[in-house]
Each structure stands twice: as C-alpha cells, then as structure tokens.
Amino acid sequence: DAKTTQPPSMDCAEGRAANLPCNHSTISGNEYVYWYRQIHSQGPQYIIHGLKNNETNEMASLIITEDRKSSTLILPHATLRDTAVYYCIVREPTGNQFYFGTGTSLTVIP
C-alpha cells in the first residue's frame, strides 16, 4: 500500500541537521507529500506537507525535487527529543487514508 521508500534507520549527532530522505517515484501530479513522526509509544505527530514547492515551518523544512520523485525532511538542529520513527506518506488531497509504511528510525546521539 505504501508508495514511499525510506531507509530503515539513521543516526544524527545532537545539534546537527538531520536529513531524512524519501523516494516516491510513482507519485501522481495531485498527490501531496506528508511527513509524520512517532515518538516511542505516542501517537503519530504531523510535521509538514507539500506539493511542489519547498516548505518550512517551526519544526522542519521539506525539500521536494523538481521531478517530485523524492523529498528530504530536514530537522535543522536535531535534539535528543527528535529521536523517533519518521514516516513519509504520499496522498491525494481528497484521500482519506494515510498509508504508514515502515518509516525511518532516527536516533539523535548526544
């Protein structure tokens, strides 16, 4: 069901930028890219989403390639509290479902 591919795990040093890649080579023209994260045992948390342009909010930046076949979530200054599983999801704007794949387990190292 999931239309995205992510590395299973990554490490990042505290204070450095964490760059989480996602491949979505079969993305359709009207599908958005969403990012969520799940900190241990908690409910998934919305981070950011975008269609074509790069997006930035208080949590992260989303860089989408020009062909839209891949994207990168950037946490500019990772903290220990950013340790979580990060999910990249593509979805139509009227779609009801988020298909959560296996995500990337990010560990921020002190």
Place this chain on the structure above:
Amino acid sequence: DTAVSQTPKYLVTQMGNDKSIKCEQNLGHDTMYWYKQDSKKFLKIMFSYNNKELIINETVPNRFSPKSPDKAHLNLHINSLELGDSAVYFCASSQDRGGEQYFGPGTRLTVT
C-alpha cells in the same frame, strides 16, 4: 486542553469479553479515524467517519463496530475479544477528509 483524547490508556481483558474505547476531539474537526498498530509497529487504518457518516471501513472483523454519537466523538466497540486483537489503537481527527490528521495518545489493549 488535549486536542484528541482517548480512554482508557491501558485495557487488559480476557478472551471473549466485550470492551469499548472512547475518543473525543475538541478541535472542531469533521472527520475522525481509528487506526491499529500491531506488535510489529505497522500502523493501519480501520475506520473513518466524516460528519458522523462512515466513509472508510477497511477489512476489519465485524466484531469491531465504530459508533459516532456526534462529530466530536468516535468510539470503538469490540465484541468477543481475541488474542490477536492485542495492539495499540489510535484515534485521530482532521478538519476535513483531506487534511492533516491529529492523533490521540493511544489505547494499549492486551487480551489474555
């Protein structure tokens, strides 16, 4: 105030029992969801309601029955509980059918 709340947080029960999990959102959203996260951490949607109307019903045993008394509540009732029902159940809501979803803290159900 918690945006999406669920009760109980933990639920331990025996096989064959009937139990309910409650969900409430105070965000004024129109759409609510139930997800199941199994022991392998796969998160999968079960149901979706929009303005009290069922719009998604994934392949879920009919022992599971969602009930939406109003837009702010979506409860999950489970009959004849089985061992395989043990999981964490998450409720979520969104402004409309296409919006980002906000999740509750989860209910860990253990069937013994």
